[in-house]
Amino acid sequence: MKNAIPLIWRRIPERYALMGTVCENxxxxxxxxxxxxxxxxxxxxxxxxxxxxxxxIFSFSEVHVAPTGHESEAPYFLAIIExxxxxxxxxxxxxxxxxxxKFGSPVKMMFRKITxxxxxxxxxxxxxxxVV
Numbered sequence: 544m545k546n547a548i549p550l551i552w553r554r555i556p557e558r559y560a561l562m563g564t565v566c567e568n569x570x571x572x573x574x575x576x577x578x579x580x581x582x583x584x585x586x587x588x589x590x591x592x593x594x595x596x597x598x599x600i601f602s603f604s605e606v607h608v609a610p611t612g613h614e615s616e617a618p619y620f621l622a623i624i625e626x627x628x629x630x631x632x633x634x635x636x637x638x639x640x641x642x643x644x645k646f647g648s649p650v651k652m653m654f655r656k657i658t659x660x661x662x663x664x665x666x667x668x669x670x671x672x673x674v675v
Contacts, residue, residue: 561594574630596652598626603644620644624672639674651675
């Protein structure tokens with residue numbers, strides 16, 4: 544993870560505050576941020592916008608075999624979250640009972656630890672979602 548530290552710092556607004564963008568021309572919202580609007584191209588003017596911290600589970604999967612470094616977290620749930628503005632993103636579902644994780648369940652963003660370099664190293668934080 545030591546090589547990822549610059550990437551973590553560049554993505555702080557996205558990871559910590561769900562900061563995305565919106566096209567002022569067609570009002571299409573994007574997360575993560577985009578430099579230009581995919582619909583309007585040059586006609587669009589893209590500006591930063593705070594994404595909503597609430598939404599619903601659009602789709603989900605239970606992960607039983609975690610990637611290297613996250614073995615202790617398995618099993619866990621990954622979900623496609625549809626935010627209240629219609630933007631979709633992938634996130635882990637945390638602090639939620641298995642029975643409550645269903646299609647359409649309402650969720651709220653939580654601020655959680657994502658990874659840790661080592662015991663005394665860099666800790667990366669970011670968003671995860673919880674069923675409410």
